[in-house]
Amino acid sequence: MHSLWKDDEAANCNSELELRVYTSRLLGQDKTLVLHGGGNTSVKITEKNILGEEEPILYVKGSGWDLETIAAAGFAPVRLEHLKKLAKLPSLSDPEMVNQLVTHQTRATAPVPSVEAILHAILPYPYVDHPHADAIVAITNAVDGEARIREIYGDTMVIIPYVMPGFDLAKLCAERFAVEAGPNTIGMVLLNHGIFSFGQNAKESYERMIALVGRAEDYLKQRKAWDVTPTAVPPAHGMELAREQARLRADISRTAGFPVIVARHANDKSLSFARRVDISTIAQQGPATPDHVIRTKRLPMLGRDVAAYVESYKKYFATHEPQAKERKTMLDAAPRVVLDAELGLCAVGKSAQEVGIVADIYDHTMDIILRATALGGYRALPAGDIFDVEYWDLEQAKLRKGGKPLQFTGEVAMVTGAASGIGKACVESLLARGAAVVALDLDARVTALKTGANFIGLQCDLTSEAQFKQALEQIVEKFGGLDMLVLNAGIFPGGCRIDALKTEEWQKVMRINLDANLVLMRECHPFLRLAPRGGRVVVIGSKNVPAPGPGAAAYSASKAALNQLARVAALEWGSDNIRINSLHPNAVFDTGLWTPEVLAARAKHYGLTVDEYKTNNVLKTEVTSKDVAELTAEMCGSLFAKTTGAQVPVDGGNDRVI
Numbered sequence: 001m002h003s004l005w006k007d008d009e010a011a012n013c014n015s016e017l018e019l020r021v022y023t024s025r026l027l028g029q030d031k032t033l034v035l036h037g038g039g040n041t042s043v044k045i046t047e048k049n050i051l052g053e054e055e056p057i058l059y060v061k062g063s064g065w066d067l068e069t070i071a072a073a074g075f076a077p078v079r080l081e082h083l084k085k086l087a088k089l090p091s092l093s094d095p096e097m098v099n100q101l102v103t104h105q106t107r108a109t110a111p112v113p114s115v116e117a118i119l120h121a122i123l124p125y126p127y128v129d130h131p132h133a134d135a136i137v138a139i140t141n142a143v144d145g146e147a148r149i150r151e152i153y154g155d156t157m158v159i160i161p162y163v164m165p166g167f168d169l170a171k172l173c174a175e176r177f178a179v180e181a182g183p184n185t186i187g188m189v190l191l192n193h194g195i196f197s198f199g200q201n202a203k204e205s206y207e208r209m210i211a212l213v214g215r216a217e218d219y220l221k222q223r224k225a226w227d228v229t230p231t232a233v234p235p236a237h238g239m240e241l242a243r244e245q246a247r248l249r250a251d252i253s254r255t256a257g258f259p260v261i262v263a264r265h266a267n268d269k270s271l272s273f274a275r276r277v278d279i280s281t282i283a284q285q286g287p288a289t290p291d292h293v294i295r296t297k298r299l300p301m302l303g304r305d306v307a308a309y310v311e312s313y314k315k316y317f318a319t320h321e322p323q324a325k326e327r328k329t330m331l332d333a334a335p336r337v338v339l340d341a342e343l344g345l346c347a348v349g350k351s352a353q354e355v356g357i358v359a360d361i362y363d364h365t366m367d368i369i370l371r372a373t374a375l376g377g378y379r380a381l382p383a384g385d386i387f388d389v390e391y392w393d394l395e396q397a398k399l400r401k402g403g404k405p406l407q408f409t410g411e412v413a414m415v416t417g418a419a420s421g422i423g424k425a426c427v428e429s430l431l432a433r434g435a436a437v438v439a440l441d442l443d444a445r446v447t448a449l450k451t452g453a454n455f456i457g458l459q460c461d462l463t464s465e466a467q468f469k470q471a472l473e474q475i476v477e478k479f480g481g482l483d484m485l486v487l488n489a490g491i492f493p494g495g496c497r498i499d500a501l502k503t504e505e506w507q508k509v510m511r512i513n514l515d516a517n518l519v520l521m522r523e524c525h526p527f528l529r530l531a532p533r534g535g536r537v538v539v540i541g542s543k544n545v546p547a548p549g550p551g552a553a554a555y556s557a558s559k560a561a562l563n564q565l566a567r568v569a570a571l572e573w574g575s576d577n578i579r580i581n582s583l584h585p586n587a588v589f590d591t592g593l594w595t596p597e598v599l600a601a602r603a604k605h606y607g608l609t610v611d612e613y614k615t616n617n618v619l620k621t622e623v624t625s626k627d628v629a630e631l632t633a634e635m636c637g638s639l640f641a642k643t644t645g646a647q648v649p650v651d652g653g654n655d656r657v658i
């Protein structure tokens, strides 16, 4: 642990709130302290209200904000005196607590204050820092955790037994603090939950936190419980493993009731953890801190028996639901973390972003479990306590806030020839509908086309079977399978009449426009047939299929053959619930091929203006890449759920086709 505080950076902060933002971000930068929205911080500031009266305000982290990236707007200003009065009530329900927090803010547009706001309010220090530090949860989840914490901290910390976050925890802390805090007190440890530090200023509170967590880490080092470097394990790859992963994704999606992303982490750490002989003990205790349950569920699934996992989840629900204050509806019973000797760690979620969070949390959890095990044993909280947090209305509300999922949430699409033009537009249309999208192209620019967890761009020569298989394995490892395939890549060589057409030119066009697509369809088929909502293939054909033109023999023949291939696939793969449809665009000019000079030359050739040339169709309308891409995406959606083997023109109407 080392302090990231820099005097010159702090000097740029012009207010106490800005300093609070600064040190909150310092905490957030260290993932062993704060992970994905965990933890919270506050500062108490006296301000003048609109009547000119001085009023102490608690600025506390708003829910939905992450300490790493928090801004001043992420702190909710709540009237401190009111919070202190609330803390004296004998009891307060969760909904009423949230109502009180929200209705006693001084800014209507502020976020909902953290559910730990009252706890921050009762601590008599201007600055309060509260992360769920890995070292603290490792020790408090170990055998004799409380005694170890007392040994490490002596009388500098007030120690609070586990109580679920919310009003009862705030009240217990207030009582304990009044009795146990002394002149040496600089913080508080919440067993199985996290740690607090306090200070008169931002630097003091932050640097105390660094020192306090550092002491816990030193303790682990002294007890030889720090170093958990994994043993090297030979990496497992190969198409058969990819298929196993896709089968697992299909099973989990069926159980969840919606398609999920399944990311495989077959690194030394995950594989050696999953292969431990004591895995069924150490990984079946529970999460390191209760709020992880909403991301990871209480327990990982060991192996791939989804039905057995569901049975045990149902039992867990049936055992603990009757003790709840109000009736609960069971959440989906699908696992979010899978530990498998062959697959390693698989993280499961509704989106690639969610899966990244799950994987990060479990990556830290493995360290915590191994360190607690080295101290003598990992003991998480009893299942009932975890159930209370998993089914806590306030946590459920956080999940619900995401709103209605987008159409292709949890699904995976692959687009070929995606670096520019129609392919690039397809990537955008599919991403906009929530799909995780894989973009392939020979052009290296494809790798930097988009950013974000839902996108991978891979440079790939589709005429190389080996390169494509490698790309496919990589995609399945990252997302778990394939639901949609958009065959867009193709070349259109310059005009050449048959009597002058070279064999090599003909073969090159066939190799790219036809042969490569056969390989893609064949290799993707085992994955498409496992797609939770059925596989979908969209072939970007051409007007040249129904209406060929002179001078384009190789192109027209290759696209016509591809069209016939797609029709046969529609017949063969219908029983696998895979739909294949074709689009026939024409005269799409907003692609790289059509520079203003080329357009002007072609228009002149036909005696037309550029605008007349672009809209030279029955509807007198211009067809753009986006028009083609939107129709492609819709063909993958529910509108076309009952259509396969169809060919749809997207050309503004062509009199030769009609």
Ligand code: ZN
Pocket (backbone or CB within 6 Å): 039, 040, 116, 130, 132, 165, 193, 194
């Ligand atoms: Zn907490």
